Structures are given as C-alpha cells and as structure tokens.
Amino acid sequence: MATRKQPIPGSRARDHVKRDAEVMSPSYTRSYPFVMDRGKGSLVWDVDGTQFIDFTAGIAVTATGHCHPEVVQAIKDQADKFVHMSGTDFYYSLQTELAEKITSLVPGKEPKQVFFTNSGTEAVEAAFKLARYSTGCSRMIAFIGAFHGRSMGALSLTASKYVHRAGFSPLVPGVTHVPYGYCYRCAYNLEYPSCDVYCVKYIEETLFRRLVSPEEVAAIFVEPIQGEGGYVVPPPLYHPRLFELSDKYDILLVDDEIQTGMGRTGKMFAIEHWGVVPEIVCIAKGIASGMPLGAMVAKKRQMTWPSGAHANTFGGNPISCAAALATIRLIEGGYMQNAARMGERFAERLKRMQPEHRSMGDVRGLGLMVGIELVKDRDTKEPAADLREAVVQKCFERGLLILGCGMSTARFMPALSITADLVDAGLDVFEEALTEAEREV
Numbered sequence: 001m002a003t004r005k006q007p008i009p010g011s012r013a014r015d016h017v018k019r020d021a022e023v024m025s026p027s028y029t030r031s032y033p034f035v036m037d038r039g040k041g042s043l044v045w046d047v048d049g050t051q052f053i054d055f056t057a058g059i060a061v062t063a064t065g066h067c068h069p070e071v072v073q074a075i076k077d078q079a080d081k082f083v084h085m086s087g088t089d090f091y092y093s094l095q096t097e098l099a100e101k102i103t104s105l106v107p108g109k110e111p112k113q114v115f116f117t118n119s120g121t122e123a124v125e126a127a128f129k130l131a132r133y134s135t136g137c138s139r140m141i142a143f144i145g146a147f148h149g150r151s152m153g154a155l156s157l158t159a160s161k162y163v164h165r166a167g168f169s170p171l172v173p174g175v176t177h178v179p180y181g182y183c184y185r186c187a188y189n190l191e192y193p194s195c196d197v198y199c200v201k202y203i204e205e206t207l208f209r210r211l212v213s214p215e216e217v218a219a220i221f222v223e224p225i226q227g228e229g230g231y232v233v234p235p236p237l238y239h240p241r242l243f244e245l246s247d248k249y250d251i252l253l254v255d256d257e258i259q260t261g262m263g264r265t266g267k268m269f270a271i272e273h274w275g276v277v278p279e280i281v282c283i284a285k286g287i288a289s290g291m292p293l294g295a296m297v298a299k300k301r302q303m304t305w306p307s308g309a310h311a312n313t314f315g316g317n318p319i320s321c322a323a324a325l326a327t328i329r330l331i332e333g334g335y336m337q338n339a340a341r342m343g344e345r346f347a348e349r350l351k352r353m354q355p356e357h358r359s360m361g362d363v364r365g366l367g368l369m370v371g372i373e374l375v376k377d378r379d380t381k382e383p384a385a386d387l388r389e390a391v392v393q394k395c396f397e398r399g400l401l402i403l404g405c406g407m408s409t410a411r412f413m414p415a416l417s418i419t420a421d422l423v424d425a426g427l428d429v430f431e432e433a434l435t436e437a438e439r440e441v
C-alpha cells in the first residue's frame, strides 16, 4: 500500500525539520521526520508526496480517520455560524447537546455533569481539583507507569518516565504511586490469579496501614489500560478489586479514559470491559477527531463546587463540540464495532508472528490499542529499547507510522475506521521491519 517516490525522508521534509529545529521547543518528542501534508482515513502524505499508512492516528486522536467528510462538514457548518463565545460565560446549544450525549454514554445510571476542557491534561487537572474540593481530602493514589498529563497537578500523578518529572520539583504533594496490574512484569513477582490481585491488596494491607490514612485520600486515578506506560492491560479482577477498595473507603475512583475512550477498545469506555462504574471520567483525544476538546465528567453529587471555582476560556469550543457530535455519531454508527473487529485482526496476526520472533515478548491490547513489548530474551524479559527504536525507524522508512510507549513497546492505535486491507498492509511492513531490525540490533 505504501508508495515511495523518493528516499524517506525526502528533501522537503529534511529542509522542514531544519527550520523547525530553530524555532520549536526542543522538549517535543519526534521519533522520526514525518512532515505531514494531508491525510484521508488511515493514509497520510508528507510534504514530498510520499504516502504512509498511519497506525498512530495522531496519538490515538483522529478516531474517525483523517478528514472524515461528516466531521469536516460539521466543522465548516459551525465555522460559518460562530467560532467562539466561551461556554463558561455564555450559553450555546451545541455544548449542552454534547454534555447530554456524553452523560448518557459514560457508565452508570446516576445523573452526571460535564466540565469541558481543551486537552486531556486539563481534564485530569479538573478532576484533581474537584476530587479535593468535593471530598475535603488532599491525598491521591496513582500508579507506577501512569501517564495523566504534564501540568503540575497532572504531572504529580504521572509516573511513566522520569524525564517528564526531572527538573520540575516540587510537584503537588500528597500523591502516592503504587505498582499497576502489569502481570508481564509483576512488581511482586507473583502470578495471576494465584496472587489474588496482590497489587490491589497492597494498597489496603500496606499503604493504608503504614503510610497513608485512607481517610485523607480524595481519589485513586487509574487508566483502564496504561497507555504511555506500555499498553498494559491489567488482569480481569484488577479493576473490580480497585473499585471495591475505593468504595469501601469512600475514595473517588477517577477513570482516565483519555487514550482508551470513545470506542477505541471496542466499548465506548474501556472500563466497561470490567463492568466498573467510576465516580469521575476524564475524556479527550478521540472525542472530536482531532479538534481540541476534553471533558471531565463526574456524578452530579460530586460536582459540589460553586460558580467561579473552576472555569476556562476555550473549553467546549463550538467547533470542537460540533466535531465531537459528528464523531460520536460515527463511532456509534459502526466504527466502534470496526475497532473491535480490526483489533482481533491485529491480535490474530501478531500472535501468529510471535513464535517466529523471539523479541516479541508480549502481545497485548484491547480493540485498537495494540502493544508488542519487545525483549532481548523471552526468558529474562530484558527490555529491548534499542530494537524498538530501530523497528519504529524502519517502519517509517518503509511507509508506516507507528510509535513506541513504555520501556520497549511498539504500539498501534490507528483510526477506528481503519480497513482490513490497511491493517494487513501495515502489518506486512511491521513484520519486514522487525525481521530486519532483529538481524541488525
């Protein structure tokens, strides 16, 4: 599928990268020089006219594919009417309509309310503040490997790479991190299910007895599947046990669905795979197919803060709301089922590849969150970070965009609309790239 007109990157992309380096913050994390010109569905073209298959969807954002005509039309129609009015100071129907839709989709029958933001980080920040406000408690629990964003509150919950935190101390105090349900690398060296989900028990048996009074804990922040931490899917009893614990001690369970949400895993919210109803849900990324939008959705009884306690200028921008309503229509209209089907297609092919490739330590995921943890040796499970980087590069050079996450995981998070042909074509490229990288690295 991928067509190559000239070496990748071409001369225009190379020139662009040089210009960019002069004026853009060096903190950005570009893995390879893909310079976008345009996109359609799960195909993208760079400034040299080279076509790539996109298994990244702009970091799990363009849920309906690039430039879906219905999303583009909704954006254009709204832009003709008005671009901005600030939903915190004025009313407009799109924002209310979207809040009605989102509250109907978020798990749980209790009434809920929405605070709109421009990003995932801001949704987490809002949840952090609301949890403190509504409980009167200051402490939080989060997980090793978690990524919740990079503003000071969200960063205090994040624990996926030290580079995110180094040099920024002191962070918001009162956050305790504990190991996640990462069975492939169990922090306690136990096996599921005989461990009886010790990673959750630890919170009650050790943390709450020795270090932190549960009465001081406002919330537990958790990703249903850890994203930046390595596409880690916890075992079946993990989330139900975490829910039981939070319920027992009256601690708010905050479900960060920023990467997992909006149909990506084959359900609207990933936590539904475990039948858990959180108190607060954070949403962003895929909700508006690429228009900036986030949402913090809480049970109405938690939204105790008064007028003025929290607000912003741009959150719930009308064009983003229009794009979100069109996106949700498309997700409900078939893309969520497609995500489940295509996720199985990825999993089947990767499981078939695994015996042939000793570096494929763990293949995991749900729907279109697909991760392959690469290791130097399947027995020692030593992470193969260099191999992962080589595979990511080689995929790019062959016309496939993928990204890494965790210590040595290659991840695929294409648009929910991706076709079987593109899944297969992209996986052909991945297999070729992996085979070559295994020989060289």
Ligand code: PLP
Residues within 6 Å of the ligand: 119, 120, 121, 122, 124, 147, 148, 149, 150, 223, 227, 228, 256, 257, 258, 259, 260, 284, 285
């Ligand atoms: N939470 C999770 C689970 C994420 O994956 C991310 C981004 O990758 C964030 C929060 C932060 O979202 P944003 O980058 O939109 O601020």
